[in-house]
Amino acid sequence: MATPKPTPLYPTYKELKEISLSDYPQLNSVFTDNPDWCAVHWQWGKSFLEYTGRNKSEHTYVRFRNEIERFLLWAFFIKQVPVDDFRKADILEYVDFCWKPPISWIGNSNLDRFVLENGYFHSNKQWRPYKIQAPKSQQNKDIDKKKYRPSQQTLTSTFTAIIAFYKYLMNEELSYGNPAQIAKKDCRHFITDAQVKEAKRLTEIQWQFLLDTAVEMADANPIYERNLFVIASLKTLFLRISELSERKNWSPVMGHFWQDENENWWLKIFGKGRKLRDTTVPLDFIPFLERYRLSRCLSRLPSTSENNVLVEKIRGQGGMSSRHLRRLVQDIFDNAYRKMKEADGEQKALKLKEASTHWLRHTGASMEVERGRALKDLSEDLGHASMATTDTVYVQTENKKRAESGKNRKVN
């Protein structure tokens, strides 16, 4: 039997909120051409996703939308059984499907689900529920679709989403059990991972090189003052890229730098999980703040009431999106990579090519650990809810001990 063609089921949250099926001709035909329960289940999915979009972060919406969409597509077209009739075995069957989806359900590029044309949202025929990601090293697009395998993380997320979906249905008294919860324990695709993670950080030398490059670029062309300020902030203040960017419920402004009664500088940060924190601002960082402010024709140091955006757009108004901030950082990485390759050879520069913005947070924090900063203080500056996170991710006390004790083993 030929595998049915997949079709998108849910648009973005903004579009879902005001969806009218008469504007979605192909989506609508899915319900007229299939058993009645399909339309009912689509409505269940819709209300679950609306609930997610309303109460959770936009990332969670996207995450759950993708999973619920796939799950329903499988139930509609492959299994052809209503999801409230599913047992553990059915969920396991679905996960096997996710582990190795049919080639015709895998794409290799990002495509819109729906295309607006003449006032109608047409389902994009090219869209696929799964996507194979070519590794950064091999950019050619003809990667073999048979090689598609979701990562362990992805598999976990799949379960998480379906479990959350069933929980919602149970609360609404639409389903009487949570088969996904039980199936997870029996899934044969999970492997226990005790591998030592490779540190995602730059060495002291690489960081120095990066900073020098940024300073040089800013000296040569003031347009790069912004890039310099961004990388200095990310590394020295251990920021996440999102914490510098404009978000729906928070706009970082210069006034978030403030001084306590002992003239210590602090920066107010709105972090992950809607947590507000103050991070210490070292004296060494102040000159970088000053030079960026002077390049923007602001006073040398910010005042508490100042509401100029923290990082300014060159064109347009308002704060920057995380996407473009990332590009600014990448620009410096690229330049530093080229320079280091010329100076010290490809091998030494390689890390600069691999590095991404989050590495700066890691680099800053790890260097603090090496300088002997108390774990508790560091944990507060990073904005972690628990010190255990700081230890496992940044310090890796256990691995260091193990490496040390294993180092001097003899061969004979």
Added chain:
DNA sequence: GTATATTAGTTCACCTCAAC
């Protein structure tokens, strides 16, 4: 502390619009 749930970062492709 561990396991689970949620939220963020990464990368790609393509789009839009402000400033020259």
Added chain:
DNA sequence: GTTGAGGTGAACTAATATAC
């Protein structure tokens, strides 16, 4: 009118908050 700064949507992986 170009052009490049900046935006959006997508699918994935990583980080980390929170429940247990």
